[in-house]
Amino acid sequence: MNEPRILMCPPDFYGIEYEINPWMDRRRQADRLKAIDQWTQLKTILTEAGAKIELLTPQAGLPDLVFTANSAIIYKDEAILARFRHPERQKEVPVNQAWFQKAGFVLKELPEAFAVEGAGDALFCGETLFAGYRMRSDALGHQQIGRDLMVQVLPLELIDPYYYHLDTCFCPLQPGVAIYYPGAFDEYGQSTLKHWVPTLIPVEKEEAERFACNAVVVDKTVVTNEGCPKLHQQLQQLGYNPIATPLDEFTKAGGSAKCLTLRLDGEEAAGWKYASGESTKRIA
Amino acid sequence: MQAPTERMPFRETVEVSGHVIDSLILPKILDAITSRAGSFIIQEFTVGQNRTDPSYVLLEVLAETPEKLADILEQISDHGAVPISAQDCNLEVADLAGCFPEGFYSTTHHHCEVRLDGHWFEVDRPEMDCGIKVDPGEKTAICIPMVEVKPGDQIIVGHAGVRVFPEARDQKRRLFEFMGSEVSTEKPKGVAFREVAMEMLRAKEAGKEVLLVGGPAIVHTGSGDHLNSLIRGGYIHRLFAGNALATHDIEQALFGTSLGVNLNEGISTEGGHEHHLRAINRIRRVGGIKQAVEEGLLTQGIMYECVINNVPYLLAGSIRDDGPLPEVITDTLEAQKQMREQVQNVGFALMIATTLHSIAVGNLLPGTTKVVCVDINPSTVIKLSDRGSIQTVGLVTDVEPFLRSLVQELKQLTS
Numbered sequence: 001m002n003e004p005r006i007l008m009c010p011p012d013f014y015g016i017e018y019e020i021n022p023w024m025d026r027r028r029q030a031d032r033l034k035a036i037d038q039w040t041q042l043k044t045i046l047t048e049a050g051a052k053i054e055l056l057t058p059q060a061g062l063p064d065l066v067f068t069a070n071s072a073i074i075y076k077d078e079a080i081l082a083r084f085r086h087p088e089r090q091k092e093v094p095v096n097q098a099w100f101q102k103a104g105f106v107l108k109e110l111p112e113a114f115a116v117e118g119a120g121d122a123l124f125c126g127e128t129l130f131a132g133y134r135m136r137s138d139a140l141g142h143q144q145i146g147r148d149l150m151v152q153v154l155p156l157e158l159i160d161p162y163y164y165h166l167d168t169c170f171c172p173l174q175p176g177v178a179i180y181y182p183g184a185f186d187e188y189g190q191s192t193l194k195h196w197v198p199t200l201i202p203v204e205k206e207e208a209e210r211f212a213c214n215a216v217v218v219d220k221t222v223v224t225n226e227g228c229p230k231l232h233q234q235l236q237q238l239g240y241n242p243i244a245t246p247l248d249e250f251t252k253a254g255g256s257a258k259c260l261t262l263r264l265d266g267e268e269a270a271g272w273k274y275a276s277g278e279s280t281k282r283i284a
Numbered sequence: 285m286q287a288p289t290e291r292m293p294f295r296e297t298v299e300v301s302g303h304v305i306d307s308l309i310l311p312k313i314l315d316a317i318t319s320r321a322g323s324f325i326i327q328e329f330t331v332g333q334n335r336t337d338p339s340y341v342l343l344e345v346l347a348e349t350p351e352k353l354a355d356i357l358e359q360i361s362d363h364g365a366v367p368i369s370a371q372d373c374n375l376e377v378a379d380l381a382g383c384f385p386e387g388f389y390s391t392t393h394h395h396c397e398v399r400l401d402g403h404w405f406e407v408d409r410p411e412m413d414c415g416i417k418v419d420p421g422e423k424t425a426i427c428i429p430m431v432e433v434k435p436g437d438q439i440i441v442g443h444a445g446v447r448v449f450p451e452a453r454d455q456k457r458r459l460f461e462f463m464g465s466e467v468s469t470e471k472p473k474g475v476a477f478r479e480v481a482m483e484m485l486r487a488k489e490a491g492k493e494v495l496l497v498g499g500p501a502i503v504h505t506g507s508g509d510h511l512n513s514l515i516r517g518g519y520i521h522r523l524f525a526g527n528a529l530a531t532h533d534i535e536q537a538l539f540g541t542s543l544g545v546n547l548n549e550g551i552s553t554e555g556g557h558e559h560h561l562r563a564i565n566r567i568r569r570v571g572g573i574k575q576a577v578e579e580g581l582l583t584q585g586i587m588y589e590c591v592i593n594n595v596p597y598l599l600a601g602s603i604r605d606d607g608p609l610p611e612v613i614t615d616t617l618e619a620q621k622q623m624r625e626q627v628q629n630v631g632f633a634l635m636i637a638t639t640l641h642s643i644a645v646g647n648l649l650p651g652t653t654k655v656v657c658v659d660i661n662p663s664t665v666i667k668l669s670d671r672g673s674i675q676t677v678g679l680v681t682d683v684e685p686f687l688r689s690l691v692q693e694l695k696q697l698t699s
Binding site: 138139140143147150151153156188191195 | 308
């Protein structure tokens with residue numbers, strides 16, 4: 001197995017400069033020094049967990065560039081560049097494009113008609129790509145990706161504006177295992193997840209609001225924001241090593257640990273990075 | 285209680301693809317439709333075979349009012365169900381000669397439009413069971429049969445960006461006031477014959493051609509003279525037939541028999557079974573029907589009248605042909621190709637006593653061309669209607685009285 005590689009972007013220009021989700025409020029500004037401190041702590045934890053951190057150069061005027069999870073969907077050596085719903089974030093695309101190009105990824109772009117916000121709304125669990133739609137990404141965009149990559153795509157409608165990206169309410173830990181917040185999905189979405197993910201760990205509302213599901217997974221280490229003790233207990237029982245780190249300056253913008261990272265070699269739960277047989281089998 | 289199709293006249297066809305079953309997206313879409321008092325008809329449903337294969341569903345959404353329909357469409361579009369009319373057509377480059385790309389749009393014979401860069405363009409030469417070739421630069425689209433595909437042709441795949449305008453059935457009622465498409469031996473024939481005569485005249489007045497597609501029964505039943513007078517009168521502008529019609533017509537012209545039977549006396553002639561072969565042989569010896577007329581060998585009959593009156597004829601061969609006559613096109617695809625070219629200005633087609641040629645020509649005609657199929661055998665008419673030629677009106681009747689009446693009707697109408 002290759003060394004885990006994670007893309008991060010220092011929060012030098014991070015702040016609440018606009019409001020594009022219910023968490024954002026320009027009157028509740030982020031403390032930049034505190035944010036830099038929290039970001040650095042996260043980076044240290046991930047490095048200690050064995051990940052190699054690669055950096056995207058921050059840009060003035062692009063406060064959300066720190067949320068690298070949204071920059072692209074990674075599939076093997078391909079990077080499917082995000083198309084953002086809001087004009088505020090569309091300006092991030094050229095920066096992302098330049099970085100992935102330089103890093104040697106094969107770039108793929110979606111037709112203009114679709115919005116798809118990178119790994120924020122598209123997470124592999126086993127061989128299946130789970131895709132969140134309605135708030136930030138279009139179901140049709142994910143279907144296009146499924147056709148191009150020839151993978152199974154299961155669209156999940158996000159029904160609560162506070163959980164506007166799939167990675168705020170669903171986090172695969174390994175093939176066949178994931179945590180999720182049921183309240184972010186309708187009955188169809190909940191049924192689909194229960195059917196396709198054999199070990200599905202529900203997170204309670206108050207911990208979901210602490211971004212419990214926005215976790216970074218490196219091998220058995222699961223990093224989340226502080227304030228998710230019940231989840232951490234469950235993770236420990238399942239043999240994981242949960243670590244809490246303060247990320248409140250970033251939750252002001254609607255993001256947390258996972259949003260601040262993009263796994264460049266494929267998430268731990270992505271079936272395609274394993275030799276066949278190791279990943280989860282089809283259940284139905 | 286009325287069926288949803290009657291209660292809900294407002295409709296839109298949408299498509300949805302992907303893993304719509306595994307993700308419960310399809311039940312979700314269908315629930316969204318029914319919970320908003322709409323209804324749906326699944327027109328096409330292809331289920332992916334393997335886990336990674338997407339499924340495809342084409343469904344018609346029905347609602348009672350345009351507002352309700354718009355509400356439903358807005359809801360389901362978020363789940364990826366998009367009206368096929370709201371998208372440009374999808375093009376794929378043909379990679380093999382004589383083959384469409386997989387998933388090509390298969391045409392009907394109805395008036396059809398395709399969407400390119402947000403604008404709708406008419407598809408030229410509507411024909412059923414073809415594909416649509418598009419030139420995005422010239423903004424043109426044309427129906428082409430499979431065999432004519434060349435590598436590099438841009439072919440429409442899927443249903444998106446294609447809309448079809450079927451000729452309304454009530455329009456047909458206007459055209460043939462007294463005839464439905466139902467085949468019946470019980471209908472009053474006189475009125476129907478007059479309608480056919482009027483249609484022939486209307487086509488002629490509109491600058492369109494009347495095509496006759498005929499089988500050898502025209503000759504066997506002794507109706508040749510009626511047809512001859514139609515040709516002489518300028519009511520028939522083009523003839524499509526097989527080897528048999530021409531052969532037996534010439535046999536009759538040369539020997540007075542059709543398949544060896546004397547048409548005046550109705551009895552078999554000694555050695556008569558050889559007549560049709562001798563007839564073919566004579567024509568072959570002079571090089572063709574036209575030459576036989578020019579040399580004075582052929583002096584009467586349907587083929588003679590065609591030559592003399594400059595009515596173009598096309599004889600398409602089949603595997604059971606004797607001879608055949610030199611003009612018979614034995615390459616089926618070549619025959620199809622030439623027929624396709626020649627039907628472009630046909631406004632009315634009269635198909636008499638031939639199953640094979642009627643269906644072949646019916647397949648080539650656009651939905652706007654009116655067709656009357658006359659046959660003593662109802663199955664021919666039914667077959668043609670079942671092929672989708674809904675513009676076809678069938679008359680189950682004997683050929684001879686039909687043609688005799690038609691000649692009289694035309695005389696009366698034009699006198």
